[in-house]
Amino acid sequence: MSSATSEATYVIVGGGLAGAKAVEGIRESDPDGSIVIVAAEEHIPYERPPLSKGVLKGDDTADSAFTHPQEWYAEQHVELRLGDAATAIDPAARTVTLASGATLGYDRLLLATGSTVRRLDVPGADLMDVLYLRTMGDSAALRSRLVAGSNVAVVGAGWIGLEVAAAARERGCEVTIVEPQASPLLGVVGERVGGWFADLHRAHGVDLRLGTGVDRFEGDGQVTGVVTSDGETIQADTVVVGVGITPTTALAEAAGLEVDNGVRCDASLRTSDPHIWAAGDVASWHSTTLGTHVRVEHWANAQDGGLAAGRSMAGQDVTYDPVPFFFSDQYDAGLEYAGYVPRGTDAEVVLRGDPATNEFMAFWVVPEGEGVRVLAGMHVNVWDTIDAVQQLVRNRTVVDRDRLADPDTALDSLAAPA
Numbered sequence: 001m002s003s004a005t006s007e008a009t010y011v012i013v014g015g016g017l018a019g020a021k022a023v024e025g026i027r028e029s030d031p032d033g034s035i036v037i038v039a040a041e042e043h044i045p046y047e048r049p050p051l052s053k054g055v056l057k058g059d060d061t062a063d064s065a066f067t068h069p070q071e072w073y074a075e076q077h078v079e080l081r082l083g084d085a086a087t088a089i090d091p092a093a094r095t096v097t098l099a100s101g102a103t104l105g106y107d108r109l110l111l112a113t114g115s116t117v118r119r120l121d122v123p124g125a126d127l128m129d130v131l132y133l134r135t136m137g138d139s140a141a142l143r144s145r146l147v148a149g150s151n152v153a154v155v156g157a158g159w160i161g162l163e164v165a166a167a168a169r170e171r172g173c174e175v176t177i178v179e180p181q182a183s184p185l186l187g188v189v190g191e192r193v194g195g196w197f198a199d200l201h202r203a204h205g206v207d208l209r210l211g212t213g214v215d216r217f218e219g220d221g222q223v224t225g226v227v228t229s230d231g232e233t234i235q236a237d238t239v240v241v242g243v244g245i246t247p248t249t250a251l252a253e254a255a256g257l258e259v260d261n262g263v264r265c266d267a268s269l270r271t272s273d274p275h276i277w278a279a280g281d282v283a284s285w286h287s288t289t290l291g292t293h294v295r296v297e298h299w300a301n302a303q304d305g306g307l308a309a310g311r312s313m314a315g316q317d318v319t320y321d322p323v324p325f326f327f328s329d330q331y332d333a334g335l336e337y338a339g340y341v342p343r344g345t346d347a348e349v350v351l352r353g354d355p356a357t358n359e360f361m362a363f364w365v366v367p368e369g370e371g372v373r374v375l376a377g378m379h380v381n382v383w384d385t386i387d388a389v390q391q392l393v394r395n396r397t398v399v400d401r402d403r404l405a406d407p408d409t410a411l412d413s414l415a416a417p418a
């Protein structure tokens, strides 16, 4: 594709991290093209990880989550259309219609519409203080409920549920987690490492109810309890539901773009329409390293993917090929995970170090040749190791299982190509 010209009009739909980073990517090579960010929310773009950590606990202000200061958008000559969602895209006419009725023309369009929380459809779901956590407003509403001594029930032991549980404990709440599976994060880390998360939370006083779901919420206007599927009632002043998200693809589908667990893109993040790109949670891009389409619902992908999409839109030659990465913080456990284990893969978990010390690593491996190949790896409080994990995954290095498990064998020496 030819390089962008100063006459190009870029429209970015979605004012989250991916949308904001796309501006940086565009401006690297097109200082003059006109850029409009169309955002459903009233806020300038912000990062979401602090909403379940520092901002939720009250350690950080909400303002600290903004990706850029307000004046940056004016400096970059970006028009912000806040609180005015895109309602339709017409790829033939190359226009976007907004909720306000305005119509914007574009030469290049980015879909960075992120994800939408999955709602729990049980009796009592509409009671007051049955809450979800995705936006700044959600975080502020939840924070005001995290009062010492109050009872908080968390539904779902995924990343959001676990981080909320940790924040609520740190604010002195009594916390119960209800999770239908046998261990937290079962689908992501498996039972063994999931068991470590269970131990971590129990050690911090969380009451974990595993293997049971939610039958209904109780209360009269205000929620007062959660009735589990095995018939127990958990007292709750506040309920936080964290049962996953779905990519926000309605606009793309209605516009006739190819959608399959996210908006399908090639390795340059271009969709099935040559004038439309996608990035962040909503994009399912073709990963050269992994040889398949992947969609990642994490911060690093929104940041790096947004930047890459912006570059690609402005005519740079882009192959977006990261090893998927995410991080989480719970109590005094900081962790990073890199790699990709396709669903249904029968991966073995190799531990390096003793989980009981809260300083260990875990690898998800499959047998290959004389050893094993690392699909993904995670550390808990073993810092400066994630680059080596990414290298192991990217290089598809076959390693000796025992040396991988041995904390005295430098990871870098395993990761180096033979």
Ligand SMILES: Cc1cc2nc3c(=O)[nH]c(=O)nc-3n(C[C@H](O)[C@H](O)[C@H](O)COP(=O)(O)OP(=O)(O)OC[C@H]3O[C@@H](n4cnc5c(N)ncnc54)[C@H](O)[C@@H]3O)c2cc1C
Binding pocket: 013, 014, 015, 016, 017, 018, 019, 038, 039, 040, 041, 047, 048, 049, 050, 051, 052, 084, 085, 086, 087, 112, 113, 114, 115, 133, 134, 135, 160, 248, 251, 279, 280, 281, 282, 296, 297, 298, 299, 300, 302, 325, 326, 327, 328, 329
């Ligand atoms: C509470 C919380 C904690 C998290 N913690 C971590 C963490 O510790 N580590 C990690 O790696 N990841 C974390 N994540 C995930 C990470 O924040 C997301 O992957 C990231 O926000 C995705 O960025 P995005 O720009 O793709 O989408 P989003 O941040 O969802 O932004 C998309 C924006 O598009 C807007 N939009 C949607 N439809 C339209 C439309 N039609 N018109 C206009 N605008 C529209 C939405 O309102 C939204 O503001 C966390 C997420 C949450 C919610």
